[in-house]
Amino acid sequence: AHLDRIAAVDGRINAFLHVDSEGALAAAREVDAQRAAGAQLGPLAGVPVAVKDVLTTKGVPTTVGSKILEGWRPPYDSTIVQRLRDAGTVMLGKTNMDEFAMGSSTEYSAYGPTRNPWDTDRIPGGSGGGSAAALAAYEAPLAIGSDTGGSIRQPGAVTGTVGAKPTYGGTSRYGLVAFSSSLDTPGPCARTVLDAALLHEAIGGHDPRDSTSIAAPMPDVVAAAKLGATGDLTGVRLGIVSEFAGEGAEPGVMAAFHEAVDTLTKLGAEIVEVSCPHFKYALPAYYLIAPSECSSNLARFDGVRFGLRVGDDGNRSLEEVMSLTREAGFGPEVKRRIMIGTYALSSGYYDAYYGQAQKVRTLITRDFTAAFEQVDALISPTTPFVAFPLGARTSDPYQMYLADLFTIPTNLYGGPGISVPCGLADGLPVGLQVMAPTMADDRMYRVAAALE
Numbered sequence: 001a002h003l004d005r006i007a008a009v010d011g012r013i014n015a016f017l018h019v020d021s022e023g024a025l026a027a028a029r030e031v032d033a034q035r036a037a038g039a040q041l042g043p044l045a046g047v048p049v050a051v052k053d054v055l056t057t058k059g060v061p062t063t064v065g066s067k068i069l070e071g072w073r074p075p076y077d078s079t080i081v082q083r084l085r086d087a088g089t090v091m092l093g094k095t096n097m098d099e100f101a102m103g104s105s106t107e108y109s110a111y112g113p114t115r116n117p118w119d120t121d122r123i124p125g126g127s128g129g130g131s132a133a134a135l136a137a138y139e140a141p142l143a144i145g146s147d148t149g150g151s152i153r154q155p156g157a158v159t160g161t162v163g164a165k166p167t168y169g170g171t172s173r174y175g176l177v178a179f180s181s182s183l184d185t186p187g188p189c190a191r192t193v194l195d196a197a198l199l200h201e202a203i204g205g206h207d208p209r210d211s212t213s214i215a216a217p218m219p220d221v222v223a224a225a226k227l228g229a230t231g232d233l234t235g236v237r238l239g240i241v242s243e244f245a246g247e248g249a250e251p252g253v254m255a256a257f258h259e260a261v262d263t264l265t266k267l268g269a270e271i272v273e274v275s276c277p278h279f280k281y282a283l284p285a286y287y288l289i290a291p292s293e294c295s296s297n298l299a300r301f302d303g304v305r306f307g308l309r310v311g312d313d314g315n316r317s318l319e320e321v322m323s324l325t326r327e328a329g330f331g332p333e334v335k336r337r338i339m340i341g342t343y344a345l346s347s348g349y350y351d352a353y354y355g356q357a358q359k360v361r362t363l364i365t366r367d368f369t370a371a372f373e374q375v376d377a378l379i380s381p382t383t384p385f386v387a388f389p390l391g392a393r394t395s396d397p398y399q400m401y402l403a404d405l406f407t408i409p410t411n412l413y414g415g416p417g418i419s420v421p422c423g424l425a426d427g428l429p430v431g432l433q434v435m436a437p438t439m440a441d442d443r444m445y446r447v448a449a450a451l452e
């Protein structure tokens, strides 16, 4: 049914870069055979899932939304995809994204933009717009995203779906094509909080193949989502960040947020205001740290190891071939990030830019630590604006970067964050974000499920 739905609507939505019909049907038949043989099946057995094209899939094309990896079929599965297979889920295909996960609208994909099912002249968010749009258009019931600065939560918010960024290190980066390694976090996307928790449970937990993976038991996110669904938040203290009040957010977004805050109060939560004085430096710090790490990570795309190779006619030097390949294979936003990152890391500027940004990161972490001494979780709008028209922010990178104003602090800290639908503004979905302490992912699921 989902393959039929994709065939019917994806021509208009462009959520998928690759549909693996054969693989999906084979996986579904395998689950049927296991069921017929009386095997004990997990809660997600037979459930279709769409996977952001940033995760390697054995033998199935993985482009990261870039021309430089066009035609590349990885020889191995990422840990997330391996765990999806172990859970018996059925992978439908790979979803569209901003090239190398850099962007907030999916317009920087080398394969054309994804469109928002609520209004196909508007963006579905980014970088994981394909996964979010696939859910909103009922092309898939579950999807995987990755969140470096907001790429799971912001697309969730603008498509009226749920997106959760787990604690950094709570989900494995093995086989996740690297953008900014100290921030990249794969996680679940779904239409309900409980579905997201079930998917989180299936993909999360320690992985010895990722050196930053946390070797501790995962919080019980499914139990927390079920507890939240009872609608009782008595005794839960939620903080509103004073520095976020009205800052750059559309009035309709703030109105929906405040209505949701009233609902949370009625459910028994205590709302207090907390100050996080360094959050205003999060965006500039992120736009030094993320490009710096990207400029190093993307050095591996050299025209030798993977995908595209340009100008290798037997007469050109290795350096010329690398240069021609990177010129042809990377899009403008990726080139901009590599340039900024290379500059920020260069000797003479390192201390002034990258070093300074790292200090800001520490101060933001201290803000979170102090806030969580007063409250169980923080809440905010997920994103300052609803889905904007295609093309509205592509001419000014800074306008695009602002989409992640409220999501980036959590990435710099490393804690979990979830976006849950909280109403409409101008007929378009608004998301509420819940941020929790590191390895307290269960708390955000409880609050989000109560609001749903």
Ligand code: GLN
Pocket (backbone or CB within 6 Å): 101, 102, 103, 104, 126, 127, 146, 147, 148, 149, 150, 151, 152, 179, 290, 401, 404
């Ligand atoms: N929009 C942010 C960026 O462009 C976040 C991207 C992400 O989370 N992958 O870097």
